[in-house]
Amino acid sequence: MTTANGERRRGRRPGGTDTRTALLTAAREVFTEQGYDGATVRAIARKAGVDAAMVNHWFGGKEALFAEAVLQLPFNPRERIAEVLGGGDPATLGERIVRTFLTIWDAHGGGVFAALIRSVAAHEQVANALRQFFHDNVFSQFAGVAEDHGELRANLVASQMIGLGVVRYVARFDPITTSDAEAVVKAVGPTLQRYLTGPLD
Amino acid sequence: MTTANGERRRGRRPGGTDTRTALLTAAREVFTEQGYDGATVRAIARKAGVDAAMVNHWFGGKEALFAEAVLQLPFNPRERIAEVLGGGDPATLGERIVRTFLTIWDAHGGGVFAALIRSVAAHEQVANALRQFFHDNVFSQFAGVAEDHGELRANLVASQMIGLGVVRYVARFDPITTSDAEAVVKAVGPTLQRYLTGPLD
Structure with a gap:
């Protein structure tokens, strides 16, 4: 539908890059207004002026759209976590996560990580949306490998990895920032191993 | 010295709350412009229009002034760390830090912690100043209790504690945010104990 002054706001767009961009813009607005759980694919598509099927076509689903639009992550965390949890020796799980x-x-130079932390610290709605997203897509996977206290164990893993990211990419403390990745893997891996599979008290 | 239009900018102020406030304002400017190492007590006092001795009088020194002016911490981290490291069984050091x-x-509701993270993530100069401050006042103390790799061990402690703060006070993940403090102490204490005194590879 084209308006009298030539704008094409509510009509269906043809599939293409502008559909993708319109969905990202609409998703950012709807997720921050409604939170992760409250935002529906239908509402986002309506705001973008495209068919709801375009969300699956361009992003594969709501959580991937959230990750790209709001968290602006350069990867799909759900898929990467599934890969790490799914393959390899359970005794090296901590090291593999790190x-x-x-x-x-x-590989992304840490700038994206800093932007994410800034956004979470500055906007209560982004923190809310992140919390819901982690609950639905990240913690549930970690909790699945734990025998007990799954959510607490997943929170503990998150606390160490977020802190490692802040120190290595945002505050840039030495020597963590300049350390070889494998040295950090050896130092931090056992922490995650215990958080996921060891005793907590 | 009073200027022609009655302003008292460069003259020495009498000791009092306005001296303290003037020092905090001047310190914020000088620390963010010059970094922690580059900022001198003399330069801060000059900008505040007071005698350099007022810094010791009101704050006890440069690091305490930095903590209050830039980090806006509601406590003196150098003193609190010295207390924790100085007393008690070395085997419970990790738990006591947490x-x-x-x-x-x-006790401060986490809002101050969120403001600190926001400031570090948003301003490169604050991140620089924080890095220098941690190096001079925090890491050196932790490094003092470690037999080897003192700076790396101190960085690892910082990574876990900063991440715990982000999860409990900023992102507010459940159940870490609602957990009793002692449950978190039991879960995270052994991590710090190993970072400070255990094997790292």
């Missing part, structure tokens, strides 16, 4: 985290964020 | 951290920040 290695994957550093491989991803080192 | 307990002290949670006691302080729980």
Whole structure:
């Protein structure tokens, strides 16, 4: 539908890059207004002026759209976590989580991580949306590998990895910032291993 | 010295609350412009229009002035760390660090912690100043209790404690945010104990 002054706001757009961009813009607005759980694919698509099927077509689903639009992550956390949890020796799970985290964020120079922390610290709605997203897509996976206290264990993993990211990419403390990734893997891996599978008291 | 239009900018102020406030304002400017190492007590006092001795009188020294002016911490981190490191069984050091951290920040509702993280993430100069401050006043103390790799061990402690603060006070993940402090002490204490005194590889 084209308005009298030539704008095309509520009509369906043809599939293409502008659909993708329109969905990202609409998603940022709807997620921050409604939170992760409250935002529906239908509402986002309506605001973008496209068919709801375009969300699956361009992003594969609501959580991937959230990750790209709001968290602006350069990867799909749900998929990467599933890969790490799914393959390899359970006894090296902690090390593999740290290695994957550093491989991803080192490759992006840490600027994206800093932007994420800034956004969470500055906007209550982003913190709310992040919390819901982690609950639904991240913690549930970690909790699945723990025998007890799954949510607490997942929170503890998050606390160490977020702190490692802040120190390595945002505050840039030495020597963590300049350390070889494998040295950090050896130092921090056992912490995550205990958080996921060891005694907590 | 009073200027022609009655302003008292460069003259020495009498000791009092306005001296303290003037020093805080001047310190914020000088620290963010010059960094922690580059800022001198003399330069801050000059900008505030007071005698340099007023810094010691009102704050006890440069690091305490920095903590209050830039980090806006509701306590003196150097003194609190010295207390924790100085007293008690070395085998419970990790737990005591977590307990002290949670006691302080729980009492302040976490808003101050969120403001600190926001400031560090948003301003490169604050991150620089924080890094220098931690190096001079925090890491050196932790490094003093470690037999080897003192700076790395201190960085690892910082990574876990900063991440715990982000999860409990900023992102507010459940159940870490609602957990009793002692449950968190039991879960995280052994991590710090290993970072300070255990094997790192």
